[in-house]
Amino acid sequence: MFPEVDASPLLQHLNPEQRAAVTLPNEHALILAGAGSGKTRVLTTRIAWLMTTGQVSPGGVMAVTFTNKAAKEMMTRLGTMLPVNVRGMWIGTFHGLCNRFLRAHYKLANLPQSFQILDTQDQLSAIKRLMKQFNIDEERFPAKETQWFIAGCKEDGLRPQAVTARNEEDRRKVEIYQLYEEQCQREGVVDFGELMLRSYELLRDNDPIRQHYQRRFRHILIDEFQDTNRLQYAWIKIFAVNPDGSPGAGNSVFAVGDDDQSIYAFRGARVGNMADFVREFDVRHQIKLEQNYRSYSNILDSANALISHNKGRLGKNLRTDQGPGEPVRVYESPTDLAEAQWLVEEMRHLVRDQGTEPGLRRSEIAVLYRSNAQSRVIETALFNAGVPYRVYGGLRFFERAEIKHALAYLRLLENPNDDTSFLRVVNFPPRGIGARSIEQLQDAARAAGCSLHDAVSATTGKAGANLGAFVARIDVLREQTLNLSLREIIELVLQHSGLVEHYRSEREGAERIENLEELASAAESFVMQEGFGRDAVALPVDELSQSPASQGLDPNQPLLNEPAPDYVAPDAETGETLSPLAAFLTHAALESGDNQAQAGQDAVQLMTVHSAKGLEFDAVFVTGLEEGLFPSERSMSDHEGLEEERRLMYVAITRARKRLYLSYSQTRLLHGQTRYNVRSRFFDELPEGALKWLTPKNQNFGGSAFGFGTGYASTRAGSGGGSWSRDSRDNRDTFASPPVPVQKAAPSHGLKSGMQVFHTKFGEGTVLSIEGQGDDARAQVKFGRHGVKWLALAVAKLTPVP
DNA sequence: CGAGTAGTGTAGATA
DNA sequence: ACACTACTCG
Numbered sequence: 001m002f003p004e005v006d007a008s009p010l011l012q013h014l015n016p017e018q019r020a021a022v023t024l025p026n027e028h029a030l031i032l033a034g035a036g037s038g039k040t041r042v043l044t045t046r047i048a049w050l051m052t053t054g055q056v057s058p059g060g061v062m063a064v065t066f067t068n069k070a071a072k073e074m075m076t077r078l079g080t081m082l083p084v085n086v087r088g089m090w091i092g093t094f095h096g097l098c099n100r101f102l103r104a105h106y107k108l109a110n111l112p113q114s115f116q117i118l119d120t121q122d123q124l125s126a127i128k129r130l131m132k133q134f135n136i137d138e139e140r141f142p143a144k145e146t147q148w149f150i151a152g153c154k155e156d157g158l159r160p161q162a163v164t165a166r167n168e169e170d171r172r173k174v175e176i177y178q179l180y181e182e183q184c185q186r187e188g189v190v191d192f193g194e195l196m197l198r199s200y201e202l203l204r205d206n207d208p209i210r211q212h213y214q215r216r217f218r219h220i221l222i223d224e225f226q227d228t229n230r231l232q233y234a235w236i237k238i239f240a241v242n243p244d245g246s247p248g249a250g251n252s253v254f255a256v257g258d259d260d261q262s263i264y265a266f267r268g269a270r271v272g273n274m275a276d277f278v279r280e281f282d283v284r285h286q287i288k289l290e291q292n293y294r295s296y297s298n299i300l301d302s303a304n305a306l307i308s309h310n311k312g313r314l315g316k317n318l319r320t321d322q323g324p325g326e327p328v329r330v331y332e333s334p335t336d337l338a339e340a341q342w343l344v345e346e347m348r349h350l351v352r353d354q355g356t357e358p359g360l361r362r363s364e365i366a367v368l369y370r371s372n373a374q375s376r377v378i379e380t381a382l383f384n385a386g387v388p389y390r391v392y393g394g395l396r397f398f399e400r401a402e403i404k405h406a407l408a409y410l411r412l413l414e415n416p417n418d419d420t421s422f423l424r425v426v427n428f429p430p431r432g433i434g435a436r437s438i439e440q441l442q443d444a445a446r447a448a449g450c451s452l453h454d455a456v457s458a459t460t461g462k463a464g465a466n467l468g469a470f471v472a473r474i475d476v477l478r479e480q481t482l483n484l485s486l487r488e489i490i491e492l493v494l495q496h497s498g499l500v501e502h503y504r505s506e507r508e509g510a511e512r513i514e515n516l517e518e519l520a521s522a523a524e525s526f527v528m529q530e531g532f533g534r535d536a537v538a539l540p541v542d543e544l545s546q547s548p549a550s551q552g553l554d555p556n557q558p559l560l561n562e563p564a565p566d567y568v569a570p571d572a573e574t575g576e577t578l579s580p581l582a583a584f585l586t587h588a589a590l591e592s593g594d595n596q597a598q599a600g601q602d603a604v605q606l607m608t609v610h611s612a613k614g615l616e617f618d619a620v621f622v623t624g625l626e627e628g629l630f631p632s633e634r635s636m637s638d639h640e641g642l643e644e645e646r647r648l649m650y651v652a653i654t655r656a657r658k659r660l661y662l663s664y665s666q667t668r669l670l671h672g673q674t675r676y677n678v679r680s681r682f683f684d685e686l687p688e689g690a691l692k693w694l695t696p697k698n699q700n701f702g703g704s705a706f707g708f709g710t711g712y713a714s715t716r717a718g719s720g721g722g723s724w725s726r727d728s729r730d731n732r733d734t735f736a737s738p739p740v741p742v743q744k745a746a747p748s749h750g751l752k753s754g755m756q757v758f759h760t761k762f763g764e765g766t767v768l769s770i771e772g773q774g775d776d777a778r779a780q781v782k783f784g785r786h787g788v789k790w791l792a793l794a795v796a797k798l799t800p801v802p
Numbered sequence: 803c804g805a806g807t808a809g810t811g812t813a814g815a816t817a
Numbered sequence: 818a819c820a821c822t823a824c825t826c827g
Binding site for chain 1: 818819
Binding site for chain 2: 818819820821822823824825826827
């Protein structure tokens with residue numbers, strides 16, 4: 001175990017509540033962390049404190065978040081507190097950790113080691129393809145609905161057999177679900193829900209595995225607990241409680257959340273999980289973090305007053321030591337356009353020095369709105385005024401069509417049976433393979449029970465020739481890329497797929513080509529950062545009962561850790577591991593890239609309230625506060641919906657540090673019609689004393705009572721791209737980070753490419769290439785019967801053949 | 803095969 | 818109003 005180390009410096013800058021949370025005993029705990037109360041700080045300090053006081057080794061911690069961004073932040077902060085290799089720790093998103101777990105136990109999970117992950121788009125096209133194949137009426141069963149149904153079932157932990165169908169329609173849906181599962185299994189792909197469900201089932205049904213992880217993870221920490229869905233809750237629970245309800249190995253779950261910031265019920269989040277957690281885990285430690293370090297009290301008072309209108313809260317009241325600050329300013333405008341113009345004007349004042357106060361940076365000003373459509377008029381106003389701005393949202397890097405196309409080619413190299421990818425690019429760029437050829441091919445594949453790729457050889461005629469040429473091209477590429485680096489593979493694929501050439505002739509192709517080039521760079525920095533280590537979790541089952549290796553701690557030395565992290569868990573028996581390509585494809589699916597605004601330019605930030613969650617700004621404008629918009633029309637019918645809207649408003653308000661502006665417009669152009677709106681009911685729930693009305697607080701007139709002419713034309717500036725409008729380069733620097741230097745070390749394995757080697761299971765083979773060093777070194781070996789394999793040299797027993 | 807067009811829907815969005 | 822999808826016609 002770790003010797004005790006003085007942990008007090010860690011606690012120095014914490015307030016009493018935070019300190020109490022950080023130093024709780026090893027038992028389940030719920031931390032109610034209000035907005036701006038230092039939640040992330042508590043989480044990371046808790047981990048650091050547990051380790052420095054010798055209560056847990058780095059390998060004994062699991063910390064779960066929802067977003068990659070949050071996981072990264074946690075690792076970065078932890079890294080600054082302790083000399084520990086955070087990358088090797090089990091800190092990540094639910095799906096990232098599930099992926100790691102399934103790679104390590106792919107055999108038990110009944111998956112191929114290099115299974116690929118379907119994102120939402122991929123899943124939808126897989127479903128469409130399936131429905132077409134089985135002649136399912138898309139009128140009666142829209143693909144999107146089916147997708148929603150399947151994802152929903154998985155989130156509730158239900159396999160097709162377990163779903164109770166109440167009517168014929170449901171029965172049919174369940175059938176489709178069943179077929180979809182079979183298709184995924186056949187093709188070796190999993191969707192996001194499957195990552196969670198399959199790892200949950202493995203933990204539930206395999207006693208040795210469950211016991212191993214229950215003993216291993218002494219401390220489990222969860223961020224944003226209010227956003228967990230049923231399955232995620234069950235997944236957490238299985239680490240602490242056995243399926244029969246008996247207690248597990250006595251680990252502790254440290255859940256941090258804020259029921260007042262629960263805004264994702266629409267995608268399956270259950271705030272109720274917080275109360276369930278307290279009950280089912282017999283939680284005896286609940287701590288509220290109510291001290292806010294972000295905002296002045298006028299802002300906090302508004303937030304507190306608003307949220308107090310919700311029923312059934314766990315109960316929290318934010319407080320601050322800062323003074324009242326500026327009042328919350330409220331503005332009413334006749335039109336949405338006028339609202340936007342006012343906002344631009346107000347911003348100018350904020351940016352310019354005003355009296356004694358220094359001006360704000362534009363990036364410290366945010367404009368929030370309920371729905372994306374509202375950004376347009378604001379963008380126009382900003383554009384016309386020449387104010388740089390940045391819009392969050394939209395397509396992310398790995399979701400762009402050209403990137404998806406390139407990835408599809410790459411997936412086909414890795415797995416020719418990936419029919420989704422096959423169909424995506426079989427005729428892109430166009431190569432004379434039309435719908436009819438593809439239909440024939442699909443029929444042939446179904447008849448033969450094989451993949452589209454394998455069915456090509458059976459086709460004949462002109463269509464067959466084109467298809468044959470396509471498959472040959474892919475197969476040749478696969479051969480050619482065998483011993484190339486990931487970057488070289490991608491470059492070769494970009495050339496030989498014809499993608500680059502195709503986009504060269506397209507109108508807006510230049511940007512797409514740039515993105516494709518960016519993909520190659522992204523791959524390169526991925527290889528550097530990942531280092532391709534192995535993960536010690538892949539223990540043979542008979543070793544599972546042993547506790548994780550404990551290591552000594554010298555405060556001056558980095559904490560020893562399990563060898564590096566993600567994606568690659570070599571098979572315990574053969575040492576077989578993922579190819580860099582397969583690992584990169586996984587990375588692309590799990591991290592579709594940030595939506596972060598470009599760091600370089602000082603620009604005003606535009607985003608929905610949802611995407612503002614977790615962020616903070618000096619000045620915040622919450623716009624479009626009108627009945628029907630915010631709260632939104634569709635939420636207003638039921639109580640639950642309205643309460644979620646209120647929480648959303650609460651999130652919006654608590655983003656502001658110094659200045660908060662609330663605005664609404666009497667009329668608004670929506671769906672091509674001018675709508676007459678009433679100001680939001682939320683204004684009536686704010687404390688009058690904290691507000692300052694910039695326009696007289698007049699009565700509102702009921703919506704359609706005004707049902708006449710529009711009067712306000714929407715003057716839109718020439719759309720085209722100003723230098724700071726939305727552009728596709730938003731994500732650029734995320735992927736172009738400078739390469740991490742690789743330390744040179746003498747190889748200890750003594751292998752070189754070209755060498756003949758012998759493997760106990762795969763027999764004799766030729767080394768094609770070697771990557772990484774030390775424990776992370778991996779070799780690509782071509783075997784006679786077993787084909788090309790990637791082997792982790794620390795695990796695989798390879799002997800040179802003379 | 804691909805361009806033009808008719809039809810449809812329109813909240814929020816992580817992995 | 819507008820964007821996206823699906824379908825028709827050359």
